[in-house]
Amino acid sequence: MRLEKFRGIIPAFYACYDDQGDISEDRTNALCDYLYEKKVNGVYVGGSSGECIYQNLDERKAVLSYVANRLKGKMTLIAHVGAPSTRDSIALAKHAAELGYDALSAIPPIYFKLPDSSVYKYWNEIIEATPLEFIIYNIPQTTGYTLTTALFEKLLANPKVIGVKNSSMPTMDIERFKRVGGDNVIVFNGPDEQYVAGRIMGADGGIGGTYAAMPELFLQANEFFLQGKFEEAKRIQSCINDIIIALCSQNGSMYAVIKEVLNRRGVNIGSVRGPLEGISTEDLGRIDRIVTMIDEAVQEFCK
Ligand SMILES: CC(=O)N[C@H](C=O)[C@@H](O)[C@H](O)[C@H](O)CO
Numbered sequence: 001m002r003l004e005k006f007r008g009i010i011p012a013f014y015a016c017y018d019d020q021g022d023i024s025e026d027r028t029n030a031l032c033d034y035l036y037e038k039k040v041n042g043v044y045v046g047g048s049s050g051e052c053i054y055q056n057l058d059e060r061k062a063v064l065s066y067v068a069n070r071l072k073g074k075m076t077l078i079a080h081v082g083a084p085s086t087r088d089s090i091a092l093a094k095h096a097a098e099l100g101y102d103a104l105s106a107i108p109p110i111y112f113k114l115p116d117s118s119v120y121k122y123w124n125e126i127i128e129a130t131p132l133e134f135i136i137y138n139i140p141q142t143t144g145y146t147l148t149t150a151l152f153e154k155l156l157a158n159p160k161v162i163g164v165k166n167s168s169m170p171t172m173d174i175e176r177f178k179r180v181g182g183d184n185v186i187v188f189n190g191p192d193e194q195y196v197a198g199r200i201m202g203a204d205g206g207i208g209g210t211y212a213a214m215p216e217l218f219l220q221a222n223e224f225f226l227q228g229k230f231e232e233a234k235r236i237q238s239c240i241n242d243i244i245i246a247l248c249s250q251n252g253s254m255y256a257v258i259k260e261v262l263n264r265r266g267v268n269i270g271s272v273r274g275p276l277e278g279i280s281t282e283d284l285g286r287i288d289r290i291v292t293m294i295d296e297a298v299q300e301f302c303k
């Protein structure tokens, strides 16, 4: 099936900085290689986890290029091209199309609270700018905008719209989008804390901000789901949630903590950009514990 390549576990790709805080090609390559070795199904580049909101257009284009150069043909590549202006979003979309990305995606407009008509126009102008297929990104908790099933249906009238990445918390939203879209539409689970529940409610896979910190566990949760082993799926989700809560409970931002976890796992991709906070010295010992939690869960579930 045409949409098969979008199923499964698609980590959100992190911003990879050098020690001065500039985008690092070498470190981007290192994260690409790590994810390839872990056998994830694809990557979602330049989204929230990519700190897109803190990078300029040239930096974002460079990241899209580095990842495509390293991973094109090896896994599914989705480019997040949402930017404050339609103009910049289109520039990124065209760049991603030239690089051979498999699909585009974008958040709705941010900062100004715009009506549905503007949101519709924004997404459509991006969609019309390239031949690529498009995945809507619904993430009300960060954008303040909630995609309705009515607007989703209207967008689906364009065959280039192939699905939605849904990060709202009710898993019922996944079920409703799937109901409207049917089998020819991909719905991605957003909240990593309920990956298993999202799958049961109809999600075809997931795109997640914590997957890359523990890809083995999400790949295994997906396997348990596919095998109908729901008790095991529930248990691994509980372990994942203990880990996510720990990732979110430090002085540093979740992304800074994840980057230190990755560093301990052998992949140095630097820290985060302000206003996101880096880790503190008190976080260091607690991050040791998080790495142990991941290692123990991998040992327990991934045979
Ligand atoms: C609000 C937000 O950023 N959601 C991400 C995307 O859906 C998730 O993948 C989270 O990073 C993850 O569920 C951890 O809370």
Ligand SMILES: CC(=O)C(=O)O
Pocket (backbone or CB within 6 Å): 012, 013, 044, 046, 047, 048, 049, 050, 207, 208, 209
């Ligand atoms: C989760 C996600 O889509 C992102 O962080 O970009």
